Amino acid sequence: MILMLEMAFRNAGKTFYLVPLRALASEKYEEFKLFHGARKPNGGSLKVSISTGDYDSTASNLENKDIVIATYEKCDSIIRHRPSWLSAVSLIVLDEIHLLDSVDRGPTLEMLTTWLKRVASGVQFLALSATVENCNELAGWLDATPVVSEWRPIPLREGVFLDYVITYPNGKMIEVTREFGEPYLDLASQALREGGQALFFTETRRSAVALSKKLTPVTWLSLSSAERRKLAEISSAINLSAERTKLSEVLSSVIARGSAFHHAGLHHDHRATVERFFKKGLIKVITATPTLAAGVNLPARIVAITSLRRYDHVLGSEQIPVMEYKQMAGRAGRPKYDKVGDAIVFASSASDAQYLMETYINSSPEPIVSKLGSAQSIAAHVLATTVGGMAHDKKNLHEVFSSTFLAKQRGYTNLKLKVEAALDYLAKEGALKWTNGGFVETSLGRRIAELYIDPSTAFHFRDCMNMKPREYTPISILHMITSSSDITPMLYTRSSDMALVEDFISEHEGELYLTSKAENRLIQDEVKTLIALWFWIEERSEEEISEMTGAQQGDLYRLDESAVWLIYSSSELAVFFGHKELLPQLRELEMRVRHGVGRELLELVGLKGIGRIRARNLYENGFTSIQALRRGDVSALARVPSIGTKLAMKIKETVGGKLKAKDLKAARRDEVQTTLEDFNREAE
């Protein structure tokens, strides 16, 4: 921050702060925002901006900014648009550089860094990480000087818990008081007695939820009556801020007792609530999946790691890497509050304890290894390199790829073959064309790179548009989307879902793409993901969808987000593929998915109204139930946290009812009141 601010004040150039998560970007942005508008010596004012997929997106907005905070992918995308100010960049901070090791996102970071090194010559790089073992090697690649510091604001102790005794690497042992007779409860209790908070990491979402319930007796006893009152309010607010589901009800009930769970199935507002009130000290214990290991900064007095295994659909049950363990352990110790942070792992036997001590506590994280070689698509990076203007002939292209971290670690021979193959593939499919002496991207290729989709996804769209199923319906379009490699999260078909999926397939056989011979195609997963999206645009309740498919609120929102992006992309590409006639269908479907607004609702409100009243607000404000809307159900409206005047007017017109603002307020008040009472009673 000091370096960036110094450069900004000196007008020494534009600086970037790059992070792997949107949440981290907004956290960092909040810190930098304090300096936004500060007067510079030359009279101008300092300008700070954030750029991630869910914030502003046009590169021109960044032209006169001094400090830009962005995700890696966003920065990558910006480069592809070749903004004029790129040469004005003077410093790039790469936070959490160890992400280079990640299979799905590491290659993007690696290519991004490689380009930046070339494009912006003379740019200073500052790469940061708490868990890099081979930092000399990494520094060598970046042409940087390694700076190692063991300093932590709060010292960290790592220990193993076995039979109520915590053993530390130096042989020191501490006994934990038996109070509840359950290790997890007693450990949490110890943290709370010292006025601290505890963070438990679990292997699965389900066990995070189960453990947070189990911990409520401990947290409840530690609460003052003032805290209990505040928590009751927070707890009832949970059920008002988003659609109610079984999961949100459980969250609401544990929060009332000072405990909470945190995982990616939660609604993002609920995640934010949990983070916020843990930071404020009201929520005493969080049980979390790895969401919090790399996510926002949420330190705790004690970090308890309940499992060091993880199940993988391909590999089965696996030990997690030391790097991940260190990331979790590093969350222990709150600056300003704790004297020391404790990270505790649980052992099942004496030999297990010894194993954990050797393998995790006394081990360094694994060295960072480039994953560019296993990138699912080198083609995407070759195309982006071309579109970004970094290479228009083989010589330059090989220069770029031979300066990657992979080439440094493993040599360039293998990668060279892959790059050549990617070039041929892109040319064959029409994203690039040969020129004398080199190659250049086609307008299609440029659009693919700008839309930020994998080239294979684009070609898949083309094939799907050329070979339509017997009956071409919205379901066909959704299937095209869910069978592309860019859809996330792809839902997994459990054995209990088989009936649902098979029924759907036989019912919609004529509308689906079932003939493709691509190997390893997981038709069932594609269809199951399609079903979740279909239910979503049919306005089924979030609870119903998660009941039927197992996809929870958070999953649904992310699925929706990626589906919107892909449908938009397919409509942009339809023109290139000579399928202009599909545009109306694609546009309509995009709108239905984007806003979660069903056909019936579109008809009710009138399609023209969508332009004026943003349908997304209908959705976000809780109008997912058409039935409720039709009968003007006041109690459904009570779940709406805020209704715009225009929107309320429109609803009034539409339902023809007599809803008034004060009815809404009264209804909402009642609901808040009853939930509050319920929780207090239950808690007692």
Add this chain to the structure above:
DNA sequence: CTTATCCATTTTTAGACAGCATGTC
């Protein structure tokens, strides 16, 4: 006759980046 308990078997399993343009609070 209903409910509780026990036991063996079956089922399930983390996370999250990206486009673009405009209305709403």
Add this chain to the structure above:
DNA sequence: CTAAAAATGGATAAG
């Protein structure tokens, strides 16, 4: 070096 925990379903005991 190693999978573990919850859900399910059926049988039997208790109320």
